Amino acid sequence: MKVQASSLSAVAVFLLSHVAEAHIGLSTGTPAIAATTQELSFAVGHGCEGLDTFRIEVRIPEGVGGVRPISSAFGKAVVSKDANGRVTAVTWTKADADVLAEDSQFYKFTLRAALPNVPFTTLYFPTVQSCRKADGTVVTQEWVGTGSDHGGHLAEDTALPAPALFVLPARTPGWNKYTVTQHVHDLSVFHDAQIVWSGNAAYSPSAPISDLIAKEPNTQVLREIHPDTDIWVRY
Known part of the structure; x- marks a missing residue:
């Protein structure tokens, strides 16, 4: 030094705030420190093609454990697990009667999770956003791109960028x-x-x-x- x-x-x-560039933002209430438990909030600012969002599926990366979703405006979440009992995805689905006629709302989905001890590493949370037309046709946007370098610098990628979290050391x-x-x-x-x-x-x-x-x-x-x-x- x-x-x-x-x-x-x-x-x-x-202190400066760090603004996520992804369409589905990911933020934590406190710095994302390795080997700590955090509240992860996924912000969905827009629907699909002018349609209201009715389902959000967040896929949990390897190493992230202790996942417990928090109920949202969509109600209680459903968790998917692998054969070992690890939570691999969390899905929030809006009741049919609550689906809006157009894209007019901002939604936030939150879960608590234990971050792995991997400082200076980017964790990606691939997310599938689903919207539905009046005739029942489902339109999806898959935010699954991980074409970025460590530190959140976006690189060329044909897929929509997945919400990402850069893990800091203690x-x-x-x-x-x-x-x-x-x-x-x-x-x-x-x-x-x-x-x-x-x-x-x-x-x-x-x-x-x-x-x-x-x-x-x-x-x-x-x-x-x-x-x-x-x-x-x-x-």
Whole structure:
């Protein structure tokens, strides 16, 4: 770690929100820390082709356990399990009488789950959204694309992007040292940190601190992190 100037460490923390780019957003109430239990909320802002959403199926990736869905406006969810009893999918289905004539609602679906101990890794939750026409024809949109690099940087993919969650390592207030095993392209995953250092390069989600980094002699702006790199992060 090389902290170049006292002015950098004296700047206050500015917290920035991380906005998901996927059509079906995925957010957590607190940072998604490895090996912790989290509430995962899936936000569905639009239906299909102007039709109201009547079913959402969220597929649970390997390593995620202790899944317990929370009832939504659609009522209670149904869980699917494999032969070993692991929850592989959660499905919320709206009652026929509650299906609207058009796409006019925002929906949120939430479950609690235990995240695996895989820091600096992206977890994908492929999701199938179903809508129904007046004649009973079902229209689906499959948000299952995982064509993105570690850190949430979208790559070319023909499929609609699956909701994704970047898992962070455990941390304590102050400085934390990590060895990053994955390629992290999008440093906004450190949106709740004060500053990130790697050698003589630094990154901060705070615009004022970023300006100081850019102006500091002998300091580079950290834009990505390569595998097997040691970093220091101050929370």
